[in-house]
Amino acid sequence: MWRNCVRLAKGLGRSAVLRPDPKVSRCGVVRGLSPTAPCSPTAPCSLLWNSVTWLSQARQSKDYALPNSSWSQGMMDLYNRFLEMCKDGTWKRIPSYGNSVDHIPESLKLAPEKEQKETRLFSRNMDTEGLGFEYAMFLNPSEKRMVCLFQPGPYLEGHTGFAHGGSTATIIDSTIGGCAIFVAGRVMTANLSINYRNPIPLGSVVLVDSKVDQVEGRKVFLSCQVRSIDGQTLHAEATALFIQLNSTKSLQQQMSSQ
Numbered sequence: 001m002w003r004n005c006v007r008l009a010k011g012l013g014r015s016a017v018l019r020p021d022p023k024v025s026r027c028g029v030v031r032g033l034s035p036t037a038p039c040s041p042t043a044p045c046s047l048l049w050n051s052v053t054w055l056s057q058a059r060q061s062k063d064y065a066l067p068n069s070s071w072s073q074g075m076m077d078l079y080n081r082f083l084e085m086c087k088d089g090t091w092k093r094i095p096s097y098g099n100s101v102d103h104i105p106e107s108l109k110l111a112p113e114k115e116q117k118e119t120r121l122f123s124r125n126m127d128t129e130g131l132g133f134e135y136a137m138f139l140n141p142s143e144k145r146m147v148c149l150f151q152p153g154p155y156l157e158g159h160t161g162f163a164h165g166g167s168t169a170t171i172i173d174s175t176i177g178g179c180a181i182f183v184a185g186r187v188m189t190a191n192l193s194i195n196y197r198n199p200i201p202l203g204s205v206v207l208v209d210s211k212v213d214q215v216e217g218r219k220v221f222l223s224c225q226v227r228s229i230d231g232q233t234l235h236a237e238a239t240a241l242f243i244q245l246n247s248t249k250s251l252q253q254q255m256s257s258q
C-alpha cells in the first residue's frame with residue numbers, strides 16, 4: 001500500500017518531496033497550460049484553477065483556505081512550505097469555498113445547483129475563525145495526491161481536549177474526495193474505512209495525506225494517512241472507494257486536453 005505520506009510527514013523539506021516533477025517545467029507551468037501568476041498568500045498559486053474556466057465564477061466567493069489570525073505558527077509554517085513547493089508547479093493550492101456548488105464549473109452544474117441555495121459545506125459551517133475546521137489543501141497532480149493541513153478548533157471536541165472522530169472523518173473524506181474529484185470529476189463516497197490510531201489534540205496541526213491508488217472504470221480507490229507535522233505520530237489511516245457519477249471529464253483530463 002502506498003506510503004508516500006510517511007515521507008512527506010517525516011520531512012517536508014526532503015528532496016523526495018521537493019523533487020521537481022518531470023512533467024512540470026522549471027518555470028512552474030504544467031506542460032500545455034498557460035503561465036499564471038506566482039503564488040502568495042493573497043494571490044495564491046492557482047495555475048490549475050486559473051487554467052480551468054469553471055473556477056472563474058467561484059473566484060467571487062470567499063476563499064476560506066487562506067491564512068487567518070487563528071492559524072498557529074505551525075500551521076503557517078507548513079502552509080508557507082507548501083506555497084514554496086507551488087512555485088515550480090509541483091503542487092497547487094486549492095481554494096475552498098463555503099458551498100460545494102461554488103466548486104463546480106457552470107457547465108457541469110445540474111439545474112437545481114444553478115439556483116442560489118442557503119446551504120453550507122459542512123466543513124465550512126462556522127463563521128468564527130478558529131472554532132471549527134481550519135484547513136488548506138494542496139494538490140500534486142502528477143502524483144494524484146492531495147494533502148490537507150488541518151487545525152481542529154475547540155468546537156470539534158469529542159473526548160476532552162481532542163478532536164471528535166467524526167471531524168477527523170470529515171476532513172479525511174473531504175481531502176480524499178478532492179483527490180477523487182481531480183481524477184474522476186463528480187464522485188460520491190461509497191465507502192470510507194478509518195482506523196483511528198492516536199487522538200488528535202484540539203489546536204494541533206496535522207497533515208492529511210491522500211492518494212489515488214487505483215481507478216477501475218467508475219471506481220476510484222484511495223488511501224490516506226493523518227500524521228503529526230513531525231511525522232512521528234500516526235493519528236489515523238483510511239481507505240476509500242469513490243464512484244464516478246457521470247461521464248463528465250475529470251479535472252485531470254481537462255488539464256491534459258489544454
Ligand SMILES: CCCCC/C=C\C/C=C\C/C=C\C/C=C\CCCC(=O)SCCNC(=O)CCNC(=O)[C@H](O)C(C)(C)COP(=O)(O)OP(=O)(O)OC[C@H]1O[C@@H](n2cnc3c(N)ncnc32)[C@H](O)[C@@H]1OP(=O)(O)O
Nearest residue numbers: 100103104105173174177178181185186188189190191243
Ligand atoms: C466536479 C468539480 C468539483 C471541483 C471540486 C474541487 C475541489 C474540491 C476540493 C475540496 C473538497 C470539496 C468537497 C469535498 C468532496 C467530497 C467530500 C464529501 C463526500 C460526501 O460526503 S458523499 C456523501 C456520502 N455518500 C453517499 O451518500 C453515497 C450514497 N450512495 C450512492 O449514492 C450510490 O450508492 C453511489 C453513487 C455511490 C453508487 O451508485 P450507482 O448506482 O451510481 O452505482 P452502482 O451501485 O451501480 O455501483 C457501481 C459499482 O460500484 C460498486 N459499489 C458501489 N458502492 C459500493 C460500496 N459501498 N462498496 C463496494 N463497491 C461498491 C458496485 O458494486 C458497482 O461495481 P460493479 O460495476 O463492479 O458491479
